[in-house]
Amino acid sequence: MIVHICCSVDSWYFLTKMREKYPNESITGFFYNPNICPQSEYLARMIDAKRCCDRLKIEFAQGEYDDLRFIAAARGLENEPEKGKRCASCFDLRLDKTAQEAASRGEKRFTTTLLISPKKDLAQLRTAAQTIAARYDLEFVFEDFRKGGGTQEAFALAREKEAYFQNYCGCAWALIKQRGFATELICAIGGVSGKTAGELRLEALKERSRLENEGQNASLFKRKKVMWSLLSASLSFEKGGERTRIVCDAAPYSASLKTRSRLIFVQKGIARFEKTAGFVVERAIAKPENARAVLGLGDWDITPIFIVEKLLDGVAKAAIESVFSEEEIFDIGR
Numbered sequence: 001m002i003v004h005i006c007c008s009v010d011s012w013y014f015l016t017k018m019r020e021k022y023p024n025e026s027i028t029g030f031f032y033n034p035n036i037c038p039q040s041e042y043l044a045r046m047i048d049a050k051r052c053c054d055r056l057k058i059e060f061a062q063g064e065y066d067d068l069r070f071i072a073a074a075r076g077l078e079n080e081p082e083k084g085k086r087c088a089s090c091f092d093l094r095l096d097k098t099a100q101e102a103a104s105r106g107e108k109r110f111t112t113t114l115l116i117s118p119k120k121d122l123a124q125l126r127t128a129a130q131t132i133a134a135r136y137d138l139e140f141v142f143e144d145f146r147k148g149g150g151t152q153e154a155f156a157l158a159r160e161k162e163a164y165f166q167n168y169c170g171c172a173w174a175l176i177k178q179r180g181f182a183t184e185l186i187c188a189i190g191g192v193s194g195k196t197a198g199e200l201r202l203e204a205l206k207e208r209s210r211l212e213n214e215g216q217n218a219s220l221f222k223r224k225k226v227m228w229s230l231l232s233a234s235l236s237f238e239k240g241g242e243r244t245r246i247v248c249d250a251a252p253y254s255a256s257l258k259t260r261s262r263l264i265f266v267q268k269g270i271a272r273f274e275k276t277a278g279f280v281v282e283r284a285i286a287k288p289e290n291a292r293a294v295l296g297l298g299d300w301d302i303t304p305i306f307i308v309e310k311l312l313d314g315v316a317k318a319a320i321e322s323v324f325s326e327e328e329i330f331d332i333g334r
């Protein structure tokens with residue numbers, strides 16, 4: 001039997017119960033979830049699902065991360081609520097691929113760990129899966145292990161096994177709706193201090209698997225870390241009583257001016273700098289993200305580098321020089 005795996009939190013209990021209930025069945029866990037965004041989160045969940053299968057001695061297989069396919073399937077359904085039409089489309093995509101995998105392996109049956117997830121609509125899942133099963137001449141194994149305290153037991157087991165608990169369903173729209181401001185969706189080119197939280201999480205999960213595979217004990221723990229990302233930055237100066245904005249690109253890195261800014265909290269989990277200063281780099285360099293390499297700056301810092309495309313006129317230059325010291329202005333030429 002092929003068991004579609006959505007995440008390790010749901011897998012520990014569901015797979016354990018499946019093995020108890022079907023002791024003669026050879027089970028393969030199939031991780032196919034192109035709905036998960038961003039890819040670092042997909043990889044984190046995949047690594048942890050594989051760890052669960054390895055520990056339970058269940059074969060693990062992985063489908064392709066064809067996220068564009070999911071995005072196409074969700075087109076026009078972006079604003080649907082959870083358990084709505086986007087989720088129906090998401091289930092169809094994942095379960096259809098699972099059924100294909102079962103059929104290609106000559107299996108007769110398939111099911112999904114989504115059935116234990118308390119936030120999923122069981123009727124919606126069952127209808128979708130049975131329609132797909134009929135298409136491939138397979139049986140969909142419907143099991144409601146949530147009953148009789150199963151949901152609580154599933155969480156307790158996942159905690160005991162130190163599963164990675166994600167805090168949103170999976171897709172970008174769930175991320176925005178369930179978490180509000182989603183730092184995961186900010187493009188790295190915009191600038192994040194060092195590695196993103198997703199990348200750090202992924203590294204930790206990989207390292208734990210590596211240590212466990214070597215027979216060492218490893219434990220996950222949570223630590224809060226301040227992350228920052230440059231959402232916007234601009235240069236402006238006063239000219240003739242009016243404020244004029246200078247056309248510039250802003251790159252996120254600087255070297256020494258972090259004490260000039262104060263954090264102002266905008267909403268839970270998000271703060272902005274009251275005032276930022278930074279380096280001004282005259283003349284263009286092709287890509288802002290190259291600025292650090294070009295300038296050979298040291299450690300990551302919070303203040304931006306402003307890259308101006310053309311030589312500034314006298315007034316603007318004077319204004320810039322009143323804010324930035326001489327050593328903070330580079331002319332890197334073309």
Ligand code: SF4
Binds near residue numbers: 086087
């Ligand atoms: S909310 Fe969850 S089930 Fe619904 S579309 Fe997004 S990832 Fe899929």
